[in-house]
Amino acid sequence: MKSDSDRIRRDVAAHRQRLREAGRTFVNTDLPVDLVARLDRIKEERGASSRAPIIEEALRFYIEQQQGT
DSSP states (O other): OHHHHHHHHHHHHHHHHHHHHTTOOOOOOOOOHHHHHHHHHHHHHHTOSSSHHHHHHHHHHHHHHHHTO
16 A cells, blocks of 8 residues: 555656646645535536636636736
């Protein structure tokens, strides 16, 4: 068991390092259940493999609207 958890920790650390090298960072937050359900519907409609691109697009749109760009 210990070796499995160690391997998983190493894999996650390596993945996050690759993200940092690509100019990205890991963000973790909690969201209301209803918002996640809506997010998952959009994800399914678009055939996205994860929530990340949907959240990134929504956040970019929000920031651009707030900054008036």
